Every structure is written in structure tokens, then in C-alpha cells.
Amino acid sequence: MNFLLAAVGVLGVASSGPLIAATLGATSVGALAIAFWRNAIAAVVMAGPVVVRSPRQFGRVTGAEFRWSLAAAVALALHFACFITSLQLTSVAAATALVCLQSAWIAVFQLFRGVRHPWPVLVGLGIAFGGVVTITGFDMGASSEALLGDLLAVAGGALAGIYTLAGGRARQSMSTGVYTALCYGMCAAIVAGLALLVGVPLGGFDAAGWLGIIAITVCAQLVGHTAFNYLLATMSPLLVSMIILLEIPGAALLAAAFLGETLPAGTYAGLAMILVGLAVVVLGQRRVRSLRASGEGSGAKGPDADRLADLGTD
Template identity: 65%
Template sequence: MILLLAVVGILGVSASGPIMAATAAPALTIAFWRNAIGGVAMGTPVLLRNPGTLKNLSRAELKWSGLAAVALALHFACFVTSVKLTSVAAATALVCLQAAWIALFQWTRGHRPARALLLGLGISLAGVVAITGFDVGGSGRALTGDILALAGGALAAVYTLAGSKARRSMSTTLYTGLCYSIAALLLLVMCLVARQPLIHLPPEAWWGILAVTVAAQLLGHTIFNHLLATISPLVVSMMILLEIPGAALLAGFFLGETLPAGTYAGLALIIAGLAVVVLQQGRSGLTGK
């Protein structure tokens, strides 16, 4: 069951890039609506069943959910901006250092990663390089984009780690409903400051927003948030690495884009690295918490 959910989640987040590329709306606007709609879709059933749910949240639950939401909103802002300043390949590669950031954060908290875990992470990141080329730009503009993408990866790691803490006592629907709603409010402020259109969009843009919300938000993010209750944040973040070849394959099939030369080799390396990490985590307990 976990494997099936992981596959659906990977396909969901993989569809995000191609759908957003084909949607005639600013990226921040798309990010706002996917979180707003996702928050309503996940939170409404919880509030209808128990209107006093939010009042019963503990301080820890509010703290971790709030931290995850802030990190998620800032992650979107950094990554969206980075792809406009540097190459998509560099931005993608740097953001996907999320798994490395998680390993580093855990190391600083006294959880020294096993050698096998570091080996698997290295193999997977080699797969990322094989696909994207890791073409870091040299101009001041590109360097700014690279730094923002690097920050986006760190923020994604914070989002995942904080989410794993919240999911210890919160249901998937309650956590995601709260997290997406808070992130949507923050993204709304960003949209207003950046003067991004929120309502006056072409009809086809709304179909794109709906598609990315269902695929990437409700199926992708929500499934991975669900898995955080039983799987370690590092393993979940490494699963998300499969978004890179997944997005490339979907963009090639639906948008006619040329696949990066190293797509299949990179896919094999990411899967091999993930297998090493999962086997290592299996010896010490898959949750790794």
C-alpha cells in the first residue's frame, strides 16, 4: 500500500512542472490557488465532522503546522523566482538538494548519518546531476537565482521535517488542511505585494490551476504528508527526487519537449540511491524518528 501511494504521489508532483508550464497564469498566482483550494478541500470535511477541532490543537501541533506552512509558502516563492533568474536545470538541481539538507539538519541535531545512507544519497544526487546537468550560472542574475533555489531546497527540507513532527499526532486531513490554508494566506500577501492577478485569468488558466491542484497538491503533497507518519523525512524527500525524471518524461510526452540526455541514466541512479537508503533505514527502523 505504501509503494502504491508513493507511486501516485510521485506522479502527482511530477505533473506539477509540465502543468504549470502550460498554464497561462503567474506562478505565484498558481501557487496561491493550489494551496487555497487544497486547504478548503482537506480542511472542510474535518471542520464539518468536528467544528471545534482547531480549538483542541495543542501548542506543539500549532507550532509544527505553522512552521511547515511558512516554509512551504517561502519555498514556492524562492523556487518560482529562481527559475526566472537562472536556468531551469540549475534551479531544479539546487532545489532537489532537499534530501541533503534534511541529512545535514539531522546531523546537526546529533543524528550522524550512516555511511550507507550517505552513499545512497550521493548516488541519487548523481542521478539529479545526470538529468539536469547542474548548470549553475555565472552572472550576478543567475547567481541570485541559484541562491534562491538553494534556499528553496532548504525550506522544502524544513517543511518536510516540521510536517513529520505535526503528523505524529495530527491526521493527514487536519494537518494538510491547516498547513495549506496558512500557506495560502502567506502566498496571498505575496501576490498582492507583487501585484499578481488573482481573479482575472483566462478560462484555460483556471483548468490548469484545477489540474495542478488535484495532481500536485491533493495527490502529490498530501500523499507525501500522509507517508510522513510512517516513513522517515529523508526517505520521503528522496522519493521526491523522482519528480525530476518524472516531470521530464511527462513534459516530453504531453508538451513535446526534448528529454534531457541523461534522463534514463539519472532515473536509474536515483532509484538505486533510494534503494540503498530504504535498505539502510529498514535496518534501523523505516521511520527514522
């Protein structure tokens, strides 16, 4: 049952890139509109059970919890703006792989904060970012538009890392339902403000546009991430995080099958390097947790270290 649910989860998150690319290409829906409705719908869905069971939880949110949730929401809004826009400029496979670097970015941010990682994590970071250089190098030769899309996807991955770290601080004392409803709701409000600022419509779409928005929200946000959140209760975070990495080849296969996307052989090599590098980073974190649990480790202290096993956002 768990592996069937894992397969459904992988299919859900892997469908995000192809569904977004298809919606952007075939309808009048813009990147900010997709980001707005995806978060607004998810916020309502996540807030529902909390409102029914214990609505007073929202009134108990402290100032610190609100500030960390707001920081996460800002990062998430900018993440979606970068990632969804990148899908208009570069390939689905490249954008998905580059944005999935969020765990690598978290490790980099931790390095700047003085956290010492074991050598496998550092090796994995080198391999993953080598994959970035490989992909962007091929896209640089293809077109400046594809290169810009790659850079936006890389920025989206870094912003996803910031979102995860900020959310980790907020989640120290907040329930999942309250945090996600608050964060997604504020993210939707921020995206709506950005859309208003640049004059992007959030409504008035045809049936195909609304169908695309609903498919993205249901498949990626509700089915994909809900499946993995459930699995975290029955599987180790390490195993779940490894399964999530299948999103990278999954998105490439779906884009090839349904969008007819073909890539240079060198780009596939870059995708493979990112996949292997992230796997090494995740496996390296197991050593950090084992050392910390036994009291022998001095690095990767606090909840941030566990964020490397957290779920992605796409």
C-alpha cells in the same frame, strides 16, 4: 490495485512540473498565484471532512502545535515560491530533480543536530549532491538564468525538508486533516501576503489560466498526494518513498513529450545520479529503523528519522 494506484500517484506528482511550466508559459498566471490557489483549494478540501465530522478539533490545537504548523507553512510557502519560479528559468527535469532533494536535505539537517547516519546514507548524499554539481555545471555553461533556476530549485528542496521536519513535530499530536487544513490555509495566507507585497495579481485570469490552476491542484495535490497517503496504509513507507522517486524521470519524460524539452546528455547523467543517490539514502534509512526497532541503534532518534520516508510537496 495498489500498483495501479501507485502509477496514478506517480503520474500525478510527475505532472506537477510540466503543468506549472506550461501554465506559466502560456497564461498570465504568476508563480505566487499558482502557489496561493493550490494551497487554498487544498485547505478547503482537507478541512471539509473535519468540519463535518468534528469541527471542535480546530479549537483543541495547542500553542506548540500551532507554532510548528506555522513554521511548516512558512517553509512551504517559500518552497513553492522558489520551485515554481525556478520552472520559469531552468528545465522542468532539472528543477524537479533538484527540488526532490528534500530527503537528502533532511539527512543533512539531522547531521547538524548530531544524528549519526549509517554509511549508505552518507554515500547516497554524496552521489545525490554530485548530481546537483553535474546539473548546475552544465546549466552554468548554458546560461546564468538556468543556473539561477537551479539554485532556486535547490533552495526549494531545502525548504521542503524544513517543512517536513516541522510538520513531523506538529503531527505528533495532530490528526492529518487538522494539520493539513491548518498548514495549507496558513501557507495560502502567507503567499497572498507576498503577492500583495510585490504586486502580483491572484485573480483576473483567462479561462486557460484557471484551467491550468485547477489541473495543477487536482493532478499534483489531490490525486498524486492522496494516492500516496492511501498507499501508506497498505504499503511500507520505504516502498512508497521509493515509488515516489519515479517522479524525477516521470517529469523529465512528460516535459520531453508535451513541452518538447531536450537536455544535454550530461544533464541526464546528473538526473540519474540524484535518483540513485536518493534511493541509496532511502534504503539506508531502513537500517536505521531496523536498529531502532531492535534497540541496537543510538542514532536517528525520534520522529524526525521517519520523515525521510514522508511524501514530497510538489
